[in-house]
Amino acid sequence: GFRYNRCHWQNKPSFQLQALVGCVPDPVLGAAQSLLAKIQALPQEASYYNMIHGDYQMGNLFVDWDTVWVFDFDDCCYGFFMMDVGCCLHRWVTERSFRPEVSRENLLYGPGGILEIFRAGYEEFYTLPNSQWALLDDFLRLRTVESLVILEESQALPPDLMPIVKDALGSYLLAPGSFCHGIDENIRQVQRNFSTADLQNSGEKMLTQA
Numbered sequence: 001g002f003r004y005n006r007c008h009w010q011n012k013p014s015f016q017l018q019a020l021v022g023c024v025p026d027p028v029l030g031a032a033q034s035l036l037a038k039i040q041a042l043p044q045e046a047s048y049y050n051m052i053h054g055d056y057q058m059g060n061l062f063v064d065w066d067t068v069w070v071f072d073f074d075d076c077c078y079g080f081f082m083m084d085v086g087c088c089l090h091r092w093v094t095e096r097s098f099r100p101e102v103s104r105e106n107l108l109y110g111p112g113g114i115l116e117i118f119r120a121g122y123e124e125f126y127t128l129p130n131s132q133w134a135l136l137d138d139f140l141r142l143r144t145v146e147s148l149v150i151l152e153e154s155q156a157l158p159p160d161l162m163p164i165v166k167d168a169l170g171s172y173l174l175a176p177g178s179f180c181h182g183i184d185e186n187i188r189q190v191q192r193n194f195s196t197a198d199l200q201n202s203g204e205k206m207l208t209q210a
Helices: 025-040 080-095 104-111 114-122 136-152 160-176 179-193 196-209
Strands: 049-052 061-064 067-070 075-082
Touching: 025 049, 025 104, 025 136, 025 160, 049 080, 080 114, 080 136, 080 179, 104 114, 104 179, 136 160, 136 179, 160 179
Parallel strands: none
Antiparallel strands: 049 075, 061 067
């Protein structure tokens, strides 16, 4: 069969930060650079660093009751197993339409939250050391960095939406505390900025255009 040489995660195009130079604020770029340096400095033991999917998120799997079918292995590389975990959980906690009444912090880390359920299922098949799970916030932020690079390289979003999404992702990297706390803070900031007057004006525009 075919054989492909797979790179280590930091050599993937989606982690080449030169794509962000001049496209994101300097503090965001600096935070991304510091995070990549931190992850690259971690030990690489075979029990938690080996071949990974590289893009393990809801768009790349089918769920049939208790069976999960994973596809799209184009981004396979050598990396930390927690990268796949972070990639999957990142999609859940950053999707604001999913359980919007629950803070992202409680959604992920609360009793009966996503992490508790996900980890229980994961550990039916493989057990990672607690020291790796303790790095989850770093790997959630790493997926955020990768998302920024992919957005910038692909220009897949409409021009009016691109800066909004980039600002939100950047705020997740810069916020103190946990990754989810950064999302919750960004949501509150958006809600404060979007005043009742804005809602009324939006409604009037919709009525006049109808």
